[in-house]
Amino acid sequence: MDMYLSEPRDLYRGRAAAIIKPANAAEVANVLALCHAQGVAVVPQGGNTGLVGGQTPDESERQIVLSLQMLDRVREVDPDSNAMTLEAGVTLARAQDIAESVDRYFPLSLASEGSCSIGGNLATNAGGVHVLAYGAARDLVLGLEVALADGRLLSTLGKLRKDNTGYNLTQLFVGSEGTLGVITAATLKLFPRPRSRAVAFLGLDDPAQALALLNFVKEHAGPGLQAFEILPRLGLELVLRHIPGARDPLGAIHPWYALVEIAGFSDGEAERVASATLAQALDAGKARDATLAHSLNQAAALWRLRESMSEAQKREGGSIKHDISVPIDRIPEFIDEAGRRLAARFPQARPVPFGHMGDGNLHYNVSQPVGADKTAFLAQWDEMNAIVHGLVAEFDGSISAEHGIGRLKRDLLARVKNPVALDVMRALKQALDPKGVLNPGKLL
Numbered sequence: 353m354d355m356y357l358s359e360p361r362d363l364y365r366g367r368a369a370a371i372i373k374p375a376n377a378a379e380v381a382n383v384l385a386l387c388h389a390q391g392v393a394v395v396p397q398g399g400n401t402g403l404v405g406g407q408t409p410d411e412s413e414r415q416i417v418l419s420l421q422m423l424d425r426v427r428e429v430d431p432d433s434n435a436m437t438l439e440a441g442v443t444l445a446r447a448q449d450i451a452e453s454v455d456r457y458f459p460l461s462l463a464s465e466g467s468c469s470i471g472g473n474l475a476t477n478a479g480g481v482h483v484l485a486y487g488a489a490r491d492l493v494l495g496l497e498v499a500l501a502d503g504r505l506l507s508t509l510g511k512l513r514k515d516n517t518g519y520n521l522t523q524l525f526v527g528s529e530g531t532l533g534v535i536t537a538a539t540l541k542l543f544p545r546p547r548s549r550a551v552a553f554l555g556l557d558d559p560a561q562a563l564a565l566l567n568f569v570k571e572h573a574g575p576g577l578q579a580f581e582i583l584p585r586l587g588l589e590l591v592l593r594h595i596p597g598a599r600d601p602l603g604a605i606h607p608w609y610a611l612v613e614i615a616g617f618s619d620g621e622a623e624r625v626a627s628a629t630l631a632q633a634l635d636a637g638k639a640r641d642a643t644l645a646h647s648l649n650q651a652a653a654l655w656r657l658r659e660s661m662s663e664a665q666k667r668e669g670g671s672i673k674h675d676i677s678v679p680i681d682r683i684p685e686f687i688d689e690a691g692r693r694l695a696a697r698f699p700q701a702r703p704v705p706f707g708h709m710g711d712g713n714l715h716y717n718v719s720q721p722v723g724a725d726k727t728a729f730l731a732q733w734d735e736m737n738a739i740v741h742g743l744v745a746e747f748d749g750s751i752s753a754e755h756g757i758g759r760l761k762r763d764l765l766a767r768v769k770n771p772v773a774l775d776v777m778r779a780l781k782q783a784l785d786p787k788g789v790l791n792p793g794k795l796l
Contacts, residue, residue: 356417359408360401364759366409368395373419377439377497377505377536383418384534384789385503393792394418396530398472399443401464403675404758406476406529406794415792420471423536431456434542435494435511440471440535447540456542459486459578463659471535477527479754481579481613484710488754490526492541498525498533501785509539524780529756530791532784546615549578550626551651554633555606555641556582559684562610562709565638566680569612572629576622579613580710581658587704590664590719591657601654602641610639610709611658661706665719670726671704672733674716674740678749683709686747690716693739698732700724713753716740741768757795765795 358365369392374380387394393415397407409415423441430436431454438447444465451458462468462480472478474496478489486492495508508522525533556562562582569577585607591598602609614629616622623644630642645651665671678686687705694703700721707715718736720729741751745768757765766774774796781788781796 356397356400356419357409359403359405361403364405364408366411366415367413368409368415368417369413371417371419373422375422376425377423377499380418380420380423380499380534380536381503381505384499384501387416387789388502388787391787391789392416393789394534395791396420396471396475396534398440398469398475399464399467401468402472402476402758403673403755404752404760406756406758406791407472408759410793418534420469420534420536423471426450427537429454430511431542433511435539436542437509437537437539438470439537440469440474442470444468444470444473451542452545454542455545457545458492458540458542460489460492463662470538470540474526474535474538475528475530476756477754479708479711479713481581481708483708483713483754484580485575485578485615486543490523493522493526493538494541495539496522496525496535497537498535500533501787501790505536506533509537511539527756529758529795531781531795532790534790544617546578546617546622547619548616548622549651550614550616550622551645551654552612552614552626552630553601553643553645553654553657554610554612554630554639555602555604556608556610556639557606558608559687559709561638562608563681563684565610565633566709568633568636568638569614569629572632573614573625576614576616576625577612577710578615579611579708581611581707582709583609583611583658583661583706584704585609586702586719587661587664587706588657590668590704591660594664594667595656595660597653598657598660599653601643601657604641606640611654613655658706661704662715662717665704665717668719669724670720670729672718672730672736674714674718674737674751675753675755676714676716676740676744676749676751677712677753678714678744678747680709680712682747683712683714686714686743686749687716690740690743693743694718694736697739698736701729701736712749737764759794762793762795
C-alpha cells in the first residue's frame, strides 16, 4: 500500500483502511454509493504526482484511497471533430501519443507527464509549459463523466463546442480536487499538429529584459509562440551541478535566461521565424546572447535544463516552494521586491524563481543556505510563506497558479479568498457531498 500513501515530496504520509482500484466508471460509482451509505471517506488518486497533498489520505487509517489507474480505456478518437474521449487513468504522455497517432496535437505538457493522469490533470486544473498558447487544463476539456458522492454518474461527455443549456457543470468539476465528484472520463480538445518546432536559449540581464523579450517575440512570432520560460543563473548552476549530462548552452555567463519555443505549421516555418526573431531581438538589445537548437536532441537538452530545476534543488538540499502568479507586466517588480524582503529576514537563503513567465506563473522556490541544516531551514516554511504570499496579495496575484490547494494551502486559502467566493464554494460542497465523504480536509 505504501506507494499510495505519500506524495512525491514526502511532506504528507498517511494511512488508509484500503486501496480500492475499480476497473470502470460503474465500479467507481458503486464504491462511492457504498462509502456514502456507510459514511466512509474516499480519497481519489490518479498518478499520485500532486505536490500539495491533495491525493494523500490522513493518518486515521479510516479513509480509503480510490485509485483510478485501471480506468485507462480510449473510448473515442475523432480527428474530424478534433476531440478524443479518454478515461481518467490514461497518462498524459499516452494522451499525447494518441493525439499524434491521428495527426493531431494535445498540448498539455508537464514534467510528470509520463506518470500523471488525465483525471488528476483535470481535477487540479494542471497548467504546464504551453498555457501561453493553449490555456490550462480547463481550456482543453469539452465534457466530463463524473461519479458523484452518492454513486450517481453525471455525464457531460460530447464533442459540442457550443451548448448553452444551463450551468456549465463540466467546469464545476475541473480544479475541484476530488471534493465534488470523481472524474472517470473526459472529452478533450485536439489541435492541428505543428510541423516544425524551434527551441532557443537566451542570456539576459534581468527579468525586466525578459519581459521586453517576451513582448518582442509575441509581436514577431504571433500565435506560433508556444512557451516562454525564465530561470536565474543560480538555478542553471544547480542543474549543471546535480543533473548528469547537463551542459551550459551559452559561452558566457548571464544573470538570467529565457527558454523560448516557437511552432510552425509547415516544414521549416518555426526555424525560419525563430532565426529571424532572435537576430532582431539581439540587434534591438532584447537579449545578450542566444543559441538555437539545430536538432531534436539539442531541443530536448535545452528543455531538460528547465525541467530539471526542481530535481536539482531537491539534490541541493531543502527548498521552500511557492507556486504563485502575478500580472505578467509586474513579474520583474515582484522578483526584485520578493528578493529584498527575503534577504532582510533570511540573508543567507537563495531564491530561485523560475517558470512560466508567458502566463504569469512563477515557481518562487527558495533553496537553503550553503551548509545549513535542512530540517532547521524547512522549519521556517510558514514564515517564508508569509513573506512571499503577503507580497502576492499586494500584487493582486494568486497563491496557487497550477498545483492546487490540497492540504498544503487549505488554511491559507481561507485567509486570502474572497469570503463570498468561499461561501459559494462551501454551498456547492454541501449540495454535492452533504456527508463530506469526498476527499475531506482538502481544499476547504
